[in-house]
Amino acid sequence: MPRPLVIALHGSEHPGAAALADELVTLVGAELPGVQVSTAWVDARARAFCVDQLPVPELVEGEPVEGPIRTAVPELVEGELVEGPIPSPVPELVEGELVEGPIPTPVPEPVEGELVEGPIPVPVPELVEGEFAEGEPVGGDPVEGPTVVPAFLTAGYHVLEDLPALVDGGVVTGHVGPDLLDAVADRVTEAGGPGDAILLAAAGSKHAEARAEVEAAASELGVRFGVPVRVGYLYGDGASIEAAAAALIADGARDVTVATYFLADGLYTARLQGLPVARLSRPISAHPVLVDAIVQRYAHSVGTTDPLNDPAPLGAHRLGFAGGSAPSQQGCVQPVTAQGAEEFLAGVPAPEPYLLGLHLNGRRVVVAGAGAVASRRIPQLLDAGARLHVVALAASEQIRTWAATGRLTWTPREVTTADLQGAWVVLAATNDADANAQLAQAAEAQRIFCVRADDVDAGTARTPATGRSADLRVGVLSDTPNPRHTAAARTVAVEALDAWASGKEQP
Ligand SMILES: C[C@@]1(CC(=O)O)c2cc3[nH]c(cc4nc(cc5[nH]c(cc(n2)[C@H]1CCC(=O)O)[C@@](C)(CC(=O)O)[C@@H]5CCC(=O)O)C(CC(=O)O)=C4CCC(=O)O)c(CCC(=O)O)c3CC(=O)O
Numbered sequence: 001m002p003r004p005l006v007i008a009l010h011g012s013e014h015p016g017a018a019a020l021a022d023e024l025v026t027l028v029g030a031e032l033p034g035v036q037v038s039t040a041w042v043d044a045r046a047r048a049f050c051v052d053q054l055p056v057p058e059l060v061e062g063e064p065v066e067g068p069i070r071t072a073v074p075e076l077v078e079g080e081l082v083e084g085p086i087p088s089p090v091p092e093l094v095e096g097e098l099v100e101g102p103i104p105t106p107v108p109e110p111v112e113g114e115l116v117e118g119p120i121p122v123p124v125p126e127l128v129e130g131e132f133a134e135g136e137p138v139g140g141d142p143v144e145g146p147t148v149v150p151a152f153l154t155a156g157y158h159v160l161e162d163l164p165a166l167v168d169g170g171v172v173t174g175h176v177g178p179d180l181l182d183a184v185a186d187r188v189t190e191a192g193g194p195g196d197a198i199l200l201a202a203a204g205s206k207h208a209e210a211r212a213e214v215e216a217a218a219s220e221l222g223v224r225f226g227v228p229v230r231v232g233y234l235y236g237d238g239a240s241i242e243a244a245a246a247a248l249i250a251d252g253a254r255d256v257t258v259a260t261y262f263l264a265d266g267l268y269t270a271r272l273q274g275l276p277v278a279r280l281s282r283p284i285s286a287h288p289v290l291v292d293a294i295v296q297r298y299a300h301s302v303g304t305t306d307p308l309n310d311p312a313p314l315g316a317h318r319l320g321f322a323g324g325s326a327p328s329q330q331g332c333v334q335p336v337t338a339q340g341a342e343e344f345l346a347g348v349p350a351p352e353p354y355l356l357g358l359h360l361n362g363r364r365v366v367v368a369g370a371g372a373v374a375s376r377r378i379p380q381l382l383d384a385g386a387r388l389h390v391v392a393l394a395a396s397e398q399i400r401t402w403a404a405t406g407r408l409t410w411t412p413r414e415v416t417t418a419d420l421q422g423a424w425v426v427l428a429a430t431n432d433a434d435a436n437a438q439l440a441q442a443a444e445a446q447r448i449f450c451v452r453a454d455d456v457d458a459g460t461a462r463t464p465a466t467g468r469s470a471d472l473r474v475g476v477l478s479d480t481p482n483p484r485h486t487a488a489a490r491t492v493a494v495e496a497l498d499a500w501a502s503g504k505e506q507p
Pocket residue numbers: 372376377451452453454455456461462463464465466476477478479480481482483484486487
C-alpha cells in the first residue's frame with residue numbers, strides 16, 4: 001500500500017492556484033502510478049474562498065490556519081479529469097461489498113456495481129479539523145499517514161510552523177524551492193530575458209532565513225545569466241519590488257526582466273504589471289522541474305524506514321543547477337594541474353585529506369551506481385547505520401538483495417542532482433563520468449561531502465582502506481592515492497595491532 005501524497009500549496013482566491021493544484025495532481029500522479037495524490041491548501045481564507053466561493057480579505061502571510069485543511073480532491077468520477085478544488089466525501093470501500101457511487105482512484109479498473117477484488121486502496125481521507133485523516137485500509141497493512149510535500153519556494157512561516165503543526169501521523173518533506181532554479185531560469189528565457197538585469201520578484205517573509213533563500217536564488221540566477229540580479233519583495237521585510245526596480249534602473253539597467261518567484265499567479269503577481277520593466281516571466285506553474293521535485297521528495301520519504309525521525313524531511317537543501325553551467329569556483333576541488341603536480345614533486349607540501357570518523361547512524365547517504373565499487377563500500381556504510389539510498393540503472397545481485405530485505409532502497413533509474421536532497425554524504429560511483437561530475441558539483445554547492453569513484457580530485461572526500469582490531473578502527477589513506485598499497489598497509493596495521501593486543505594480554 002503506497003503512502004498517499006499530499007501536495008501542500010499556499011492557496012489563493014486567484015483561479016491560478018486551483019488550476020495549478022489540478023495540474024500537479026495529474027502530472028505528479030502520472031509519475032507515481034498507484035499512489036493517491038491530492039493537494040491541500042494551507043491558507044485558510046484562500047481555501048474558504050475556493051470551497052465556498054466567499055469573498056476573502058487580502059491574504060496576510062504569517063497567520064495561523066483555522067479550521068480544517070481540506071484536500072482539493074473534488075468528487076471523483078471514473079474516467080473524467082479532476083476539475084476544481086471542491087472536495088467531496090468519497091465512500092469507504094469494503095472488500096467484497098458492492099461499490100456504490102463515485103469510485104476513488106487508484107482502484108485498478110473498478111466497475112460500478114461489481115465486486116472489488118484484491119487489496120482495497122485507502123479511501124480519500126475524511127478531513128478532520130487540524131490534522132490529516134488517517135485511513136485504515138480494509139484487509140491491508142495500516143497506512144502510515146501521508147507524505148506531505150510543501151510546494152513552497154522558501155521555508156517561512158507556513159513551511160516551518162504552520163504545516164508541521166497540522167500534520168499528524170505522516171511525514172513532511174523539505175520544501176521544493178531549492179530545486180526550482182532551473183524552472184525559474186527557463187521562465188526567464190521563455191519570456192525573452194534576461195535583458196541587462198533581473199528583478200527577482202518574491203512574496204517575502206518575516207523569516208530572515210526564508211529571505212536568505214531568495215537572496216541565494218538571486219545570486220545563482222546572476223551566475224547563470226551573467227547579469228545583475230536584485231530581489232524585490234511584495235510583502236514582508238526587505239526591499240520592496242518597486243524600490244528594487246528603481247535601484248536597478250538607477251544602476252543603469254534599461255532592459256530589465258522580472259523573474260517571477262511564484263508558483264502560480266495570485267494576488268501578489270498582479271502588482272508586477274505596473275513595474276517599469278521590459279518583460280515579466282510567468283510563474284513557475286506546473287514546470288516539469290516542479291513535478292520532478294515533488295516526485296523526488298515523495299520517493300525519498302517512502303524510502304525511509306523511520307520517516308518521523310528522518311533528519312532530512314524538514315531541512316532546506318539548496319541544489320545546484322542540473323546540467324547548468326556553473327562557474328568553476330562553484331565546482332569541486334580544482335583538478336590537479338600540471339603546475340600542481342610540479343609543486344608536489346618539488347617537495348611543496350600538498351594539502352592532505354583530514355581523517356574524520358563520521359557518525360552516520362540514521363543519516364541519509366546517497367550512493368549513485370550499484371556496481372562493483374558501490375557493492376564494496378556499502379557494507380561499511382550499513383555497519384555504520386547509514387540510511388542508504390542507492391540510485392542506479394542496474395544493481396549488483398548483492399545490492400538487489402539488500403534492497404529486497406529492506407537494508408537500503410534502490411531506485412532503478414538515472415541519478416539526478418535532486419537525489420541529493422537530505423544527504424549528508426554522497427558516493428558518486430556510476431561509470432558515467434558526466435553523471436558523477438554533475439553530482440559532485442551539486443554536492444559541492446550544497447556542502448555535502450562527495451566521493452567520486454572515478455576522479456578523486458574532483459570530489460571532496462575519499463575512501464580509506466579500513467579494518468578493525470579489537471576495539472580499534474583503522475583507516476588508511478595514502479598521499480598519492482593508491483588503493484592496493486593502501487589496502488596492503490591497512491592489513492599490516494591490523495595485524496600489528498592484533499599482535500600488540502595479544503601481547504598485552506599475555507602475563
Ligand atoms: C582514490 C580513491 C578514491 C575513492 O575513494 O574512490 C580510489 C580510486 C580508485 N580506485 C581504483 C581501483 C580499485 N580500487 C580498489 C580498492 C579500493 N579502493 C579504495 C580507495 C580508493 N580508490 C581511494 C584512494 C584511497 C587511498 O589510497 O588513499 C579502497 C582503499 C577503499 C574502498 O574503496 O573501499 C579499496 C580497498 C578496499 C579494501 O581492500 O579494503 C580496487 C580493488 C577491487 O576493486 O577489488 C580497484 C580495482 C582493481 C585495481 O586496480 O587494483 C581506481 C581505478 C579505476 C579504473 O581503473 O578506472 C580508482 C580511480 C583513480 O585512481 O582515479
